[in-house]
Amino acid sequence: MKYKVLAQxxxxxxxxxxYLEKNxxxxxxxxxxxxxxxxxxxxxxxxxxxxxxxxxxxxxxxxQLKKAVGRSTGYSEKEINKLMEELGDLGxxxxxxxxxxxxxxxxxxxxxxEKVFQNLRKLPxxxxxxxxxxxxxxxxxxxxxxxxxxxxxxxxxxxxDLRIGVAEGRLRDAIAEAFDxxxxxxxxAYMLTTDYGKVAKAAAEEGExxxxxxxxxxxxPVNPMLAQRSENIQEVLxxxxxxxxxxxxxxxxxxxxxxxxxxFFLFTRRMEDYTHMFPDLEKPAGKSIKPDKAIIxxxxxxxxxxxxxxxxxxxxLRRRRKYDIRDVAEEIPVQIHLFDVLLSGETTxxxxxxxxxxxxxxxxxxxxxxxxxxxxxxxxxPQEIRKFRTEAxxxxxxxxxxxxxxxxxxxxxxxxxxxxxKAEAETLDLVVVGAFAGKGDRAGTFGSHxxxxxxxxxEKLKTVSRVGSGFSDEELEKLTEKFEELRVxxxxxxxxxxxxxxxxxxxxxVFEINYEEIQxxxxxxxxxxxxLRFPRxxxxxxxLNASSADTVEDIDRLFKEQEKRKP
Ligand code: AMP
Numbered sequence: 001m002k003y004k005v006l007a008q009x010x011x012x013x014x015x016x017x018x019y020l021e022k023n024x025x026x027x028x029x030x031x032x033x034x035x036x037x038x039x040x041x042x043x044x045x046x047x048x049x050x051x052x053x054x055x056x057x058x059x060x061x062x063x064q065l066k067k068a069v070g071r072s073t074g075y076s077e078k079e080i081n082k083l084m085e086e087l088g089d090l091g092x093x094x095x096x097x098x099x100x101x102x103x104x105x106x107x108x109x110x111x112x113x114e115k116v117f118q119n120l121r122k123l124p125x126x127x128x129x130x131x132x133x134x135x136x137x138x139x140x141x142x143x144x145x146x147x148x149x150x151x152x153x154x155x156x157x158x159x160x161d162l163r164i165g166v167a168e169g170r171l172r173d174a175i176a177e178a179f180d181x182x183x184x185x186x187x188x189a190y191m192l193t194t195d196y197g198k199v200a201k202a203a204a205e206e207g208e209x210x211x212x213x214x215x216x217x218x219x220x221p222v223n224p225m226l227a228q229r230s231e232n233i234q235e236v237l238x239x240x241x242x243x244x245x246x247x248x249x250x251x252x253x254x255x256x257x258x259x260x261x262x263x264f265f266l267f268t269r270r271m272e273d274y275t276h277m278f279p280d281l282e283k284p285a286g287k288s289i290k291p292d293k294a295i296i297x298x299x300x301x302x303x304x305x306x307x308x309x310x311x312x313x314x315x316x317l318r319r320r321r322k323y324d325i326r327d328v329a330e331e332i333p334v335q336i337h338l339f340d341v342l343l344s345g346e347t348t349x350x351x352x353x354x355x356x357x358x359x360x361x362x363x364x365x366x367x368x369x370x371x372x373x374x375x376x377x378x379x380x381x382p383q384e385i386r387k388f389r390t391e392a393x394x395x396x397x398x399x400x401x402x403x404x405x406x407x408x409x410x411x412x413x414x415x416x417x418x419x420x421x422k423a424e425a426e427t428l429d430l431v432v433v434g435a436f437a438g439k440g441d442r443a444g445t446f447g448s449h450x451x452x453x454x455x456x457x458x459e460k461l462k463t464v465s466r467v468g469s470g471f472s473d474e475e476l477e478k479l480t481e482k483f484e485e486l487r488v489x490x491x492x493x494x495x496x497x498x499x500x501x502x503x504x505x506x507x508x509x510v511f512e513i514n515y516e517e518i519q520x521x522x523x524x525x526x527x528x529x530x531x532l533r534f535p536r537x538x539x540x541x542x543x544l545n546a547s548s549a550d551t552v553e554d555i556d557r558l559f560k561e562q563e564k565r566k567p
Pocket of ligand 1: 226227247248249250251252253254255269299339374401420
């Protein structure tokens with residue numbers, strides 16, 4: 001299949017913003033794609049070459065990519081930088097320069113989807129001496145064989161933003177339309193596989209029957225179910241129909257243990273494979289999880305050796321860079337507290353109600369020193385719930401989570417079936433989209449950051465605040481190093497901002513932010529319509545990515561709650 005077909009579809013998608021029209025373009029592309037190529041075309045349409053759960057960096061940043069464009073078109077870095085300023089996007093620069101190519105190399109081969117896909121996939125594997133140069137050579141070779149539109153989208157794929165307004169949610173409807181299957185069936189198949197490429201292929205080859213054959217598979221991460229915020233215990237009971245299951249909310253990181261015969265895996269909330277970081281858990285987990293095959297859900301917590309109490313988890317994530325993993329395992333023992341089961345032996349559990357899953361969990365787990373079950377109680381009396389919450393807080397936990405006893409496991413969803421009941425002042429988890437250059441003492445660092453909240457309906461990130469305090473010098477330096485790698489040439493297409501920071505970042509990292517007050521119509525024009533008074537940086541949430549940050553709706557709710565509390 002020619003890459004041109006895909007690039008042309010992307011070009012059309014970039015030009016239209018109408019939902020139905022976009023759907024038509026995608027569904028036509030999917031229909032025209034031979035089914036065995038769908039597992040390449042679908043990720044490429046989302047601007048990536050690995051499924052969402054594989055976080056593999058290409059190791060090519062903006063600067064290297066500029067070099068590749070220069071090499072393939074014969075333009076100097078200076079000329080490229082100048083055009084960059086004009087066009088704001090290296091993809092468009094590549095398009096323009098390919099049109100005007102100085103080095104008249106005849107494109108000797110037609111680019112195929114396979115060729116682009118395989119070459120981009122190769123990038124993370126190029127390592128060792130001279131690897132940067134070899135990576136640049138690989139990309140520039142692709143660009144040399146590209147026409148202008150192909151070049152534009154190859155560059156944007158490497159930058160991770162196609163700027164065509166296609167996010168995962170949209171694929172559900174396009175696949176449904178292309179292969180004439182119900183959207184809910186497509187969604188369900190996606191919950192099980194977390195892979196629209198696989199889903200599209202099954203739908204293309206065997207329609208609804210093909211989709212119904214897809215299932216969970218141990219070793220393959222599932223997008224975890226998330227919890228909504230709640231305002232108070234009364235609201236919780238109303239939403240849950242008078243009674244709910246209450247569990248302790250532990251402060252650790254979400255972890256999804258998988259067992260497949262002798263194999264054991266641990267996946268994070270971002271669906272990254274963390275198995276290697278906790279070699280000391282493999283044996284205890286293998287023993288505690290009784291079925292031969294299982295997918296379990298839980299929280300990984302670090303224990304203070306002296307007090308036996310849980311300790312802030314960010315400590316562990318930080319230490320992992322400083323020490324050898326085996327030393328850390330000794331120094332900071334970890335435990336997994338389990339609260340759900342998705343797959344037990346051959347039985348898929350996610351469609352079964354919470355109470356049934358809990359019963360199964362208790363049946364298949366033999367708790368030990370490292371593997372525990374989260375404490376849970378079915379309660380309907382507000383007094384008793386408050387008592388449980390006080391107990392949890394005094395044990396050093398974050399609060400409680402209420403779970404609807406009849407709810408199924410909704411992979412990747414943040415709905416009202418699970419509700420957080422916290423005690424402390426709320427913080428916000430916001431996406432870092434840009435930064436301003438530091439001045440004075442902070443020269444040479446990103447002195448302050450621009451933060452945004454999600455708006456799932458529009459798939460946009462809306463700005464909420466800048467944050468320039470709460471960082472230690474050391475933190476600021478480390479963050480600068482980290483964000484340097486995430487720099488992109490212009491405003492990412494899913495960011496909606498009226499503020500123009502000095503630098504734009506690939507919207508990926510999340511800051512936890514403390515504030516004194518949420519302001520409606522703040523003095524600075526933020527596209528969320530809200531602003532924060534005295535925002536302070538608390539931490540970088542290494543366990544979250546942009547898709548699990550707080551939403552404008554969350555802020556709206558917190559704002560209303562705050563206003564209610566005012567005298
Ligand atoms: P938050 O990160 O504030 O959105 O809270 C949701 C997170 O709480 C989940 O992703 C889990 O990592 C964590 N958590 C701790 N205890 C539980 C529990 N019993 N059930 C579900 N999630 C829990």
